[in-house]
Amino acid sequence: MKTIKVVAAIICDDIEKKNKIFATARGYGEHKGGWEFPGGKVEPGETSQQALVREIMEELNTEIKVFDLIDTIEYDYPTFHLSMDCFWAEVVSGSLELKEAEASKWLTRQQLDSVAWLPADITLIEKIRANMN
Numbered sequence: 001m002k003t004i005k006v007v008a009a010i011i012c013d014d015i016e017k018k019n020k021i022f023a024t025a026r027g028y029g030e031h032k033g034g035w036e037f038p039g040g041k042v043e044p045g046e047t048s049q050q051a052l053v054r055e056i057m058e059e060l061n062t063e064i065k066v067f068d069l070i071d072t073i074e075y076d077y078p079t080f081h082l083s084m085d086c087f088w089a090e091v092v093s094g095s096l097e098l099k100e101a102e103a104s105k106w107l108t109r110q111q112l113d114s115v116a117w118l119p120a121d122i123t124l125i126e127k128i129r130a131n132m133n
Contacts, residue, residue: 003081007052008039008121009089010128011096013106015067018088018132020108023115024101033102035115037086037124048085059101062094070127075120082120088131109133 011022024038040055042048049066056064067088075082098104105115109132112125 001076001081002079003083005042006039006082006084007042007048007055008037008084008086008124009052009056009064009066010037010070010086010124011056011064011089011091015065015088015090020106021112021128021132022096023105023107024098025103025115026118027098027100027102031118033116034118036118036121038101039084042085049087052085052087052089056089057094059099060094061097061099063092064089065092070131071124073120073123075123077119084120086124 012018013020023035026032026034026036038056038059039052040059042051052066053064056062070086070088073084073086096104109129112129117125
């Protein structure tokens, strides 16, 4: 089975307090409308952190600072294996402009279950919840 290496940013309103995190609804493809953490594929020669900074600039026209790795999610979809490095991040500049997603929300700890997460992303929710205020 083919492995796809991707990165995801768990963008916080405040990296110390983590009151809210940013989530997007996929705007295209088989999983259109499913909620996920923004990010994308790692290109050859990039570190996961470099890929994440590039992808967030491309998808959201926003510069982020990447912090600690939360987890690497390994998930088997029917046609491929996903390996997703998930990092805490914070906005440095920009306004999180949706270029590819169809919707976005800032979610509090209590609101994390209010959206229909994609299968790989939902496996990260409890680790995120444990680190939020």
